[in-house]
């Protein structure tokens with residue numbers, strides 16, 4: 001690795017970001033690995049950072065936490081991997097030794113953090129990235145698979161896994177997904193293809209997203225909530241009973257209220273949204289129907305299983321990968337992806353072209 005500088009998408013404060021020349025990262029600890037990023041994709045939370053909605057992110061920082069790479073250098077403590085191996089990574093790094101990690105809350109690790117987000121680990125919308133605690137964070141790309149197959153395993157699918165398992169989706173259940181952006185689409189995939197829900201109902205305002213899940217065969221019904229009342233429609237579909245569970249991904253008042261009102265007796269409202277302000281819940285209704293509310297941040301607990309299921313062909317996210325450009329075009333990519341333009345679902349970023 002002869003280069004001293006690399007291209008990286010750097011956040012300089014709300015609405016200020018550019019493709020800059022940055023130092024190529026170096027090994028700092030024996031557990032570190034340096035990856036050449038082979039494929040990455042911006043996440044909706046990167047857009048929230050760029051818009052200044054996530055105040056704890058300090059700048060300047062390189063963004064990006066959804067990526068695959070090729071190992072170019074390993075620290076002395078990293079066993080089981082070698083230079084040239086292709087890996088996919090979890091969205092953050094964690095030590096596996098602190099109190100938080102030992103209690104199963106690795107996302108709150110005292111020594112780790114999410115790349116390009118909190119605790120200031122530089123991110124993956126760059127040519128190279130340093131992976132601390134690499135043994136916990138990196139996953140080999142299984143033989144026969146390529147980057148595109150596993151790119152979404154750690155963040156989009158990992159978050160959806162958390163939402164679906166919190167929702168306790170079982171074979172034969174009926175479930176609704178409110179908000180079918182990338183994570184909601186992954187929730188539809190898991191509900192239909194892995195947890196074998198009988199009825200998956202997708203609710204969104206964007207018709208192209210609804211069409212995408214319907215065409216991919218991961219939703220049985222689609223409801224455009226700009227045109228129809230989703231609560232009324234869900235009652236119709238379920239013979240007035242309501243659904244067993246809702247996975248909510250939009251995090252706004254209208255979806256939270258409609259989600260609660262769509263549940264049948266004993267139903268679970270599993271939200272994977274991060275809320276920017278307090279919202280109201282229909283608590284006049286929830287105890288009388290034994291409804292439960294579950295919230296939280298994923299701890300990447302499903303990712304190994306997810307990669308196995310991708311290998312078995314049960315999970316396929318290719319239909320979501322609508323756009324693709326080299327890192328050279330990242331500013332344009334963020335405009336298209338962040339603005340939900342041109343039918344964009346996920347925008348893949350390939351290495352910088354010199």
Ligand SMILES: [Zn+2]
Pocket residue numbers: 043044045046065066091155
């Ligand atoms: Zn993310």
Ligand SMILES: [Zn+2]
Pocket residue numbers: 094095096097098099100101102106108109110111112
């Ligand atoms: Zn830890």
